[in-house]
Amino acid sequence: MGNKKRVSSYHSEEQTLACLPAPSEDEVAHSKLLIDFIVAEIEQHGGVISFRDFMDYLLYQPGLGYYSAGQTKFGGAGDFVTAPEISKLFGRTLARQCESIFEQGCVRQVLEFGAGSGRLCQQLLPGLVEPCAYFILELSADLRSRQQQYLRASLPLELFSRVTWLDELPMDFDGMVIGNEVLDAMPVHIVSKDQQWLELGVGFDGKRFCWSHYADNSDAISAIQRIESAQLILPNGYTSEVNLNYGPWLDALQACCNSAVVLMIDYGYQQAEYYHPERSHGTLICHYHHRVHSDPLVYPGLQDVTASVDFDAFADAASRCNFEICGLSTQAQFLLGNGLLDEADCADPNKHTRAQLDLAQQIKTLTLPSEMGERFKVIGLQKNLNIDIPALNTDR
Numbered sequence: 369m370g371n372k373k374r375v376s377s378y379h380s381e382e383q384t385l386a387c388l389p390a391p392s393e394d395e396v397a398h399s400k401l402l403i404d405f406i407v408a409e410i411e412q413h414g415g416v417i418s419f420r421d422f423m424d425y426l427l428y429q430p431g432l433g434y435y436s437a438g439q440t441k442f443g444g445a446g447d448f449v450t451a452p453e454i455s456k457l458f459g460r461t462l463a464r465q466c467e468s469i470f471e472q473g474c475v476r477q478v479l480e481f482g483a484g485s486g487r488l489c490q491q492l493l494p495g496l497v498e499p500c501a502y503f504i505l506e507l508s509a510d511l512r513s514r515q516q517q518y519l520r521a522s523l524p525l526e527l528f529s530r531v532t533w534l535d536e537l538p539m540d541f542d543g544m545v546i547g548n549e550v551l552d553a554m555p556v557h558i559v560s561k562d563q564q565w566l567e568l569g570v571g572f573d574g575k576r577f578c579w580s581h582y583a584d585n586s587d588a589i590s591a592i593q594r595i596e597s598a599q600l601i602l603p604n605g606y607t608s609e610v611n612l613n614y615g616p617w618l619d620a621l622q623a624c625c626n627s628a629v630v631l632m633i634d635y636g637y638q639q640a641e642y643y644h645p646e647r648s649h650g651t652l653i654c655h656y657h658h659r660v661h662s663d664p665l666v667y668p669g670l671q672d673v674t675a676s677v678d679f680d681a682f683a684d685a686a687s688r689c690n691f692e693i694c695g696l697s698t699q700a701q702f703l704l705g706n707g708l709l710d711e712a713d714c715a716d717p718n719k720h721t722r723a724q725l726d727l728a729q730q731i732k733t734l735t736l737p738s739e740m741g742e743r744f745k746v747i748g749l750q751k752n753l754n755i756d757i758p759a760l761n762t763d764r
Contacts, residue, residue, distance in 0.1 A: 384661050423664065435511065451740065452485070480505070480548075537620060545625070592608070619689050700736070
């Protein structure tokens, strides 16, 4: 593993905690259980673990990780808001795109990864011209239970009966695959440049988690070296993330699909912008009670930790897995190209002033460059189909 010395954090824990609300006693007790588990893992592995493993524990450790435990995560009572919580127009507009894809020969089935609050399903299913089978792949028992309760209460029985929850990929799937804010929650490796590239891991100093030297030679280091050779030479002190999960995830997906169209919606960049010299601290962000900060080492199990998507790396991995790239567009281009404004007119046919103002604000949030419009992007893939998606820009 190389020298496992502590590396100075590029986040100030004191400054971070001063800006965040204090957790409750129950939250502190829950977090301590996860801390104890991770500390034991660190000790078992000689004093340091990869950040990829640390992030995986933070988010997905059964019963303890952020997505596995019982806290409310989405909406005003949670830690962050996704597009379906912002506006029903998001799911209704996506339904228009689904209909176009179904009409071109895609089998009328939907597989949604990580359905969050369930609102995307609740908006999309009624927006289809004809009902379809809807599968939700949800690994979190807590989120699955919340989705089932919400959709049972908010969908007509006939539509709710078409929803099936899965805990693993289906076999021989044909249809549409949708993921909204799924890729950003994949655990990543952290790399930093000090003359040469090294990989950072996480240690424990007896009081708190700390950044530590993890490796001088690893797959993550090889990946950032390839990226740097294709982009500008990055300066010393540059720290960022490498996601090595795209390939295995896409390989498993293509193996279960006979014919499919895949639409992934997430925030991120193309590679030249992701690894820009000025983005010297990477893209890790954390959400805690609607506060956004960049220190993943605090409040273990109580906050969301994500990294922006490298869409070029994702597309390259998809090509290696025998998917055809349909295109990449900003969320604004995709939604407007699929009739977002027409959907807004349908949402309030009587033109009530307050409703129109609310819809206008929702449209701004979804499409303005300063909001979600450009930072969020949509990438389309397909396998064994010939589907045209004009709302996606084929140049990437």
